Amino acid sequence: MTIQNTWGWLVAVYLFLGGLGAGAFVAVAVISLATGERFKSTVRFGAWASAIAIGVGTLCLLIDVGKPLRALVLFRSFVHFGSWMTIGAWLLFGAILFDGLFALFWTEPVLQWVGARWKFPVEQRKAFRVILAVLGIFINLGVAVYTGVLLGAPQFRPFWHTWWLPALFTASALDTGVGLVTGYATLGERSEKAYALRNVLEGCIIVLILIEASVLYLYLSHMLKASPDAVRSAELLTSGALRVPFWLVVVGLGLAVPLIVCVTQLGGLLRKRAAVVVPLIGLVSCLIGGWTLRYLVLSAGLPQMLASPALEQILQGVKFIP
Amino acid sequence: MAKQYGFWIEIDRCVECYACEVACKAEHNVDLGIKWRRVTNVWSGSFPNVTFKTISLSCMHCEKPACEAVCPTGAIKKQPDTGAVTVDQTKCIGCHYCFFACPFGVPQYGKSGAMEKCNLCVERLAKGQEPKCVSTCPGNALHFGTMEELSKMAQEKAAKKLAASTQPSVIVSK
Numbered sequence: 072m073t074i075q076n077t078w079g080w081l082v083a084v085y086l087f088l089g090g091l092g093a094g095a096f097v098a099v100a101v102i103s104l105a106t107g108e109r110f111k112s113t114v115r116f117g118a119w120a121s122a123i124a125i126g127v128g129t130l131c132l133l134i135d136v137g138k139p140l141r142a143l144v145l146f147r148s149f150v151h152f153g154s155w156m157t158i159g160a161w162l163l164f165g166a167i168l169f170d171g172l173f174a175l176f177w178t179e180p181v182l183q184w185v186g187a188r189w190k191f192p193v194e195q196r197k198a199f200r201v202i203l204a205v206l207g208i209f210i211n212l213g214v215a216v217y218t219g220v221l222l223g224a225p226q227f228r229p230f231w232h233t234w235w236l237p238a239l240f241t242a243s244a245l246d247t248g249v250g251l252v253t254g255y256a257t258l259g260e261r262s263e264k265a266y267a268l269r270n271v272l273e274g275c276i277i278v279l280i281l282i283e284a285s286v287l288y289l290y291l292s293h294m295l296k297a298s299p300d301a302v303r304s305a306e307l308l309t310s311g312a313l314r315v316p317f318w319l320v321v322v323g324l325g326l327a328v329p330l331i332v333c334v335t336q337l338g339g340l341l342r343k344r345a346a347v348v349v350p351l352i353g354l355v356s357c358l359i360g361g362w363t364l365r366y367l368v369l370s371a372g373l374p375q376m377l378a379s380p381a382l383e384q385i386l387q388g389v390k391f392i393p
Numbered sequence: 394m395a396k397q398y399g400f401w402i403e404i405d406r407c408v409e410c411y412a413c414e415v416a417c418k419a420e421h422n423v424d425l426g427i428k429w430r431r432v433t434n435v436w437s438g439s440f441p442n443v444t445f446k447t448i449s450l451s452c453m454h455c456e457k458p459a460c461e462a463v464c465p466t467g468a469i470k471k472q473p474d475t476g477a478v479t480v481d482q483t484k485c486i487g488c489h490y491c492f493f494a495c496p497f498g499v500p501q502y503g504k505s506g507a508m509e510k511c512n513l514c515v516e517r518l519a520k521g522q523e524p525k526c527v528s529t530c531p532g533n534a535l536h537f538g539t540m541e542e543l544s545k546m547a548q549e550k551a552a553k554k555l556a557a558s559t560q561p562s563v564i565v566s567k
Contacts, residue, residue, distance in 0.1 A: 077489050137487015137506025148466045148486050156465035156490050224463060226558070227496040375496060 074312065074370040075228075081135040083366035086218045087247070088128030089163070090240055091361065093211040094248015096121035096170050098275075100204035100211075102252075102268070103177075107197075110262050111177060116255045118174035121248070122167060125214065129163050155224045159217040166214045169207040176200050215244035222368070227375040229297060230304030235290035236368070242283035243325075247361040249275050250329060254354035257336075258347060273333040280330045287326075300375045307371040317367055325360015329353045397456060397476035398513060399562030400527070401543040402449055403550065406534035409434070409447040416529035417451070420514065424503035429511040430526050449535060451511035451526070452499045453561030454478045460491035460500060468508070476562060477513035496557050540564075 099117030102110055133139045142148050149160040175181045176199055185191050219237030226232055253272040256265060294305035308317040332353030409432060417423065417430040430451040438444050458478045461469040468484035469491060471477070485507035491500040492508075500508045514524035522528065527537040536543060543564050544554070552566035 077492055136489075137502055137508075138485065141484075142486040142488070148484070151465055151467035154463050154465040154490070156463065156488060160465065225490075225493040226459060228493055372493075374498065 073373070074307065075372040075374075076370070078135070078369055080366055081131045083362060083369050085128040085132040085135070086221075086240065086365040086369070087362040088124040088131070089218050090215050090244030090365075091247045091251060091358070092121040092124030092128065092170065093166065093215040094244040094246065095124065095251050096166075096173070096211040096248070097208050097215075097245065098249045098252040098272070100173070100208050103200060104204050106268075109264060110256070110260060110268055112262070113252060113256050113260045113268065115174065115177040116259065117252045118170060118177050120251060120255075121211065122170035122174050125163060125166050125170060129167065132163075155217070155220050159214075159221055162210060162213045162217055165210045166207075169203060169210050173200070173203040173207055176203060212241070215241045218244070218365075222372065228372045229301040229375050230294060231368075231372050233290070233293070235286065235293060239283070239286045239290050239368075240365070242279065242286050243361050243364055246276065246279040246283050246329075247357055249279060250354055250357040254350060257350040270337060273337050276329060276333045277337070280326055280333075284322075284326050287321075298375070300373060304371045304373045307373075308367055313367050313370060316363055320363040321360055321367060323360075324356040325364060329357040329360075332356075395473045395476065397454075397540045397562055398518070398538065399454060399476070399540050399543060399564070400451070401536040401538075401547050401552065401564040401566070403534045403536070403566050404446050404448055405567050406532045407432075407447045407449060408532050408534075410531060412529050412531060413449050413526035413535055416525045417511070420517075420525040421512075423509070427501045427503045427509060429501075429509070448565070449526070450497070450563070452478060452513075453497055453555060453557075453559070453563050454511075454513055455557070456560035456562065457558070459494040459496065459559050463490045463494040465490065472515065475513060475515060475518055477515050477518075478510075479512045479515060480508050480510065482507040482509065496559060497561070 095117045099114045099121070102117075103114045133142055136142050145160060145164055149157040151157050176196065182191075182196065216237045219240035222228070222231040223233060223236045249272060253269065253276060256269050256272055260268065262268075291305050291309060294301045295309070296302075297305075307313045332349055336350065336353075411432050414428060414430050414432050418428070421429060423429055430449060432447060432449045434445045434447050436443065436445045454477055456476070458469065458471055461471055461478065464485075465488065466484045466486055468481045468486075470479055470481065472479055482505065487502055487506040487508065489500075489502065489508075492498070492502075499510050501510060503509050514522070517524060523537045527535045536546060538546070540554075540562055544552075547564050547566055550566035552564050555561040555563045555565060
């Protein structure tokens, strides 16, 4: 069985890290807007993680193209704004900039260094943080949605050409991003009210996993009823060559395990003996599931078999895809 | 309306000699493994009534090229004077996005990393010559001209214009 491999694992890493970074930023930006400086170590962690994840993801994208150095010169190479890739490239640039700046504004030594050289009152610093958080949420949500729109734009890949795909990738982005922040809040946050933050985040993850699972179900059931080409792609995942990683890793590790972990954590089960191991398992399995979801959706993106009715009369079922 | 050049392929005149493919490779010095024009055998039927037809295809130079629409760099352009869809290799970043957009699997990527494909021999057109594949075809199976000319020429044959939403500039006949 053939699978799509022109865009391979590196592009999947980008789609995953772009979503992860975007989700983590949205999570910590909301935390910072809602609680101020109470959980500053979590916010700092999430901000740096999002900037690094989106940066590394973009690097993977650059390595994958045929002319990386040329692609690096953004203002010369990404000039055709009718293309979603152009919009995405500038969104990525904006996200790295905003997430990086936001991270710097939450890093004490940097603030001290700036404070020692220029007048930078605390009120101004707070205002900057709020502005960066609010604008950053929009840009990062844009990045999360864009990872799906990039694949969805080409018309002749029926498995990708649907709004369900950006919906799925956005849900997964928020799920993995909030998961990463929760992992830190559970294992690294030393603030007094850390347990409250953890509980709220775990509740969010449960909701996000349920949303992601529903979107995944609706996406696949929609595709299984669509054109024969879309069905071929969808069946690769549900019952074909990719069924084992799909059911075991995407559904099992990516959705079921984190859901069980969050429910047991919230329910107060296992809290003492497995305080470190269980959340860690939940986090790692959620991240593995997130990457595998991107990789499998990429692999299953088969081309539309194009045989125009007019031509079919002449060639009796000719297929033009090599 | 500006001119739209294209190809007419007469399948019953093709002897599967691959001269068009070779002429194209030699004319444009195309890398090993890359084919701007492809001769393909299309099999049909089932045993014992199996048959095949040979067809020579290149870029379809669509009237509404999907590759041009998705190209982030603007390297892919539809030329207004000939209707040729060309790629500026000094602008292309080799992102493969056009490969996913094209319904015919035309864009290919050589050693340079940039996309390459049939350019309708625009440099020969400028000198008033036909594309090299057409002038080389020994059986007159490949024809070149504006779509109006080709439609007229192909009228007597059971010819059909390739149909896709991108509106390919290719006519095929038995």
